[in-house]
Amino acid sequence: MAFDPDSKLSDLLAGGYHLSTRLQALFISRPLDRRGQEEAMAFSQELSRVFAASMSMLNSNAVAPEVRTGNSSGVSTPAKDKRARSDNGEVVTPSKKSREEGLTRKEITPSPHKDGYQWRKYGQKKIQNYNFSRYYFKCNRHRRCEAKKKVQQQDGGRGRLPPMFEVTYVNEHTCHELRASDDAAARMVSPWTTSRHHALAGVVDTARGGDGGGLFDLLPHIIGGGCAEENEAMVSCLAAVVSGSVPSPPPPSGWPPAPEASASDPGASFVPPAASGRSASVADDGAMMMMVVDDTGFSWDPWWSFCPVEEAAGHQLVTNRNQHHGPMHMDDAGGLADAVWPEHTCGAWRRA
DNA sequence: ACCATTTGACCAGG
DNA sequence: CCTGGTCAAATGGT
Numbered sequence: 001m002a003f004d005p006d007s008k009l010s011d012l013l014a015g016g017y018h019l020s021t022r023l024q025a026l027f028i029s030r031p032l033d034r035r036g037q038e039e040a041m042a043f044s045q046e047l048s049r050v051f052a053a054s055m056s057m058l059n060s061n062a063v064a065p066e067v068r069t070g071n072s073s074g075v076s077t078p079a080k081d082k083r084a085r086s087d088n089g090e091v092v093t094p095s096k097k098s099r100e101e102g103l104t105r106k107e108i109t110p111s112p113h114k115d116g117y118q119w120r121k122y123g124q125k126k127i128q129n130y131n132f133s134r135y136y137f138k139c140n141r142h143r144r145c146e147a148k149k150k151v152q153q154q155d156g157g158r159g160r161l162p163p164m165f166e167v168t169y170v171n172e173h174t175c176h177e178l179r180a181s182d183d184a185a186a187r188m189v190s191p192w193t194t195s196r197h198h199a200l201a202g203v204v205d206t207a208r209g210g211d212g213g214g215l216f217d218l219l220p221h222i223i224g225g226g227c228a229e230e231n232e233a234m235v236s237c238l239a240a241v242v243s244g245s246v247p248s249p250p251p252p253s254g255w256p257p258a259p260e261a262s263a264s265d266p267g268a269s270f271v272p273p274a275a276s277g278r279s280a281s282v283a284d285d286g287a288m289m290m291m292v293v294d295d296t297g298f299s300w301d302p303w304w305s306f307c308p309v310e311e312a313a314g315h316q317l318v319t320n321r322n323q324h325h326g327p328m329h330m331d332d333a334g335g336l337a338d339a340v341w342p343e344h345t346c347g348a349w350r351r352a
Numbered sequence: 353a354c355c356a357t358t359t360g361a362c363c364a365g366g
Numbered sequence: 367c368c369t370g371g372t373c374a375a376a377t378g379g380t
Binding site: 122123125127128134136150 | 368369370371372373
């Protein structure tokens with residue numbers, strides 16, 4: 001073949017990986033002075049370019065197909081021919097369910113948890129014809145936000161292939177408006193300040209046992225952000241964490257890890273056993289993004305780290321009711337903790 | 353007592 | 367009646 005996109009992507013990502021290790025080395029070698037920050041910025045910007053190119057290639061290869069119900073799609077969807085009108089042409093008031101189905105979007109992704117929102121798990125159920133339970137999440141950014149999502153790990157994806165998840169989003173997010181109306185004071189804070197605040201909060205949160213995420217998941221934010229301030233936010237967070245100012249959370253005592261992580265329960269939070277715990281987070285205007293980097297330079301994402309293995313218990317489990325005790329600061333990292341991969345295969349996956 | 357986690361059951365739709 | 371989706375109560379750890 002004259003042109004092998006997989007190979008090119010692999011080279012590109014290898015270059016990005018190399019850059020990221022140099023960036024880490026920069027933080028480790030010395031405190032960041034002005035010059036160090038400039039270097040870090042240069043690395044960061046180069047990373048942005050690498051990742052932008054990678055994302056572009058991935059998109060053109062249609063790695064993660066996304067469909068809306070109602071459109072033609074490759075994803076099997078139950079019959080959703082919801083008539084908006086009766087036979088005589090009258091408008092029929094749709095049921096709640098059909099209304100929700102009209103606002104349904106499906107996505108196949110290896111990394112179902114990073115979509116810019118915080119989610120609260122409210123149910124888990126074994127579904128017929130699936131080896132893996134389905135997990136139910138509601139938006140956790142605002143109590144009255146009706147956005148929900150279902151995550152279904154797909155069968156297959158064993159061996160060296162990444163586990164793929166079918167994520168079904170239901171309802172549009174209204175948390176933005178709800179939050180804006182709830183918290184007028186927050187609007188006084190500049191986006192940058194807010195972003196940094198969340199980033200720092202995320203570092204603290206991570207120190208107390210936040211969940212992990214993948215460097216890969218940062219791509220859209222690195223790319224989407226692009227501005228010097230956001231890069232600086234990421235750099236400063238990375239610096240704080242890599243320099244060791246933030247202690248690493250201890251690994252969970254048991255395995256599989258507890259399905260849910262919470263800010264107040266470090267022991268329940270998930271850190272992959274091989275991850276020695278360099279973790280950091282960047283913010284997406286309220287949505288926390290985190291990653292864990294181990295000493296080998298691999299970034300860990302809990303979902304990426306899970307090996308698709310049959311669940312021991314097939315019965316229904318429902319977790320984490322909020323019980324009106326305030327918001328739960330957790331991501332949906334939990335719930336799919338079926339197993340861990342014994343060795344790094346992410347490189348092979350991500351080339352695949 | 354508080355809070356995270358688990359369990360069992362209810363409900364609606366097909 | 368079955369299944370998917372959701373909820374309230376129970377349980378357990380600190």
